[in-house]
Amino acid sequence: MAVTLTINGKRRTFDVPPEMPLLWLLRDVAQLTGTKFGCAAGLCGACSVLVDGVRMFGCQTPAGDAQGKSITTIEGLAEQPLGKALMTAWNEVDVVQCGYCQPGQIIAAAALLKDNAKPDDNAIDAGMSGNICRCGTYPRIRTAIRRAAAIHAGEKA
Ligand code: FES
Numbered sequence: 001m002a003v004t005l006t007i008n009g010k011r012r013t014f015d016v017p018p019e020m021p022l023l024w025l026l027r028d029v030a031q032l033t034g035t036k037f038g039c040a041a042g043l044c045g046a047c048s049v050l051v052d053g054v055r056m057f058g059c060q061t062p063a064g065d066a067q068g069k070s071i072t073t074i075e076g077l078a079e080q081p082l083g084k085a086l087m088t089a090w091n092e093v094d095v096v097q098c099g100y101c102q103p104g105q106i107i108a109a110a111a112l113l114k115d116n117a118k119p120d121d122n123a124i125d126a127g128m129s130g131n132i133c134r135c136g137t138y139p140r141i142r143t144a145i146r147r148a149a150a151i152h153a154g155e156k157a
């Protein structure tokens, strides 16, 4: 069965079973491997993508549910002003340790900043809940989100 969706601004059709997890479609079929496979159980957030601007876990989202929707992966976010602000901040703060969780963390941060351009620590903790970092980079992630918010606000001004 065909599933048609927009990925990073390009409308694409895939001949996949509708029950295939979106994560599988993105990584194994569309060859967009920036989105990571962690637990496959909705517990880690490594597979986070934006579906019509809302953070979703790709491992828990059937491809058929994404039919007609707009998907943004870390590759697409990297081309957007908000994504560039986040990646600049991530580099400035030197957030990354092993890096495996970080695409999902940045997608979650983008969803947060789309809703709340200047989140406080409580809002950051709430927005980032569900994204696990086994290296414990949480303090640097908080700092980088605040820095990204400032950079992005400056870009808009
Ligand atoms: S791989 Fe999807 S939540 Fe862990």
Ligand code: FES
Residues within 6 Å of the ligand: 096, 097, 098, 099, 100, 101, 102, 132, 133, 134, 135, 136, 137
């Ligand atoms: S940087 Fe290693 S799991 Fe987060």
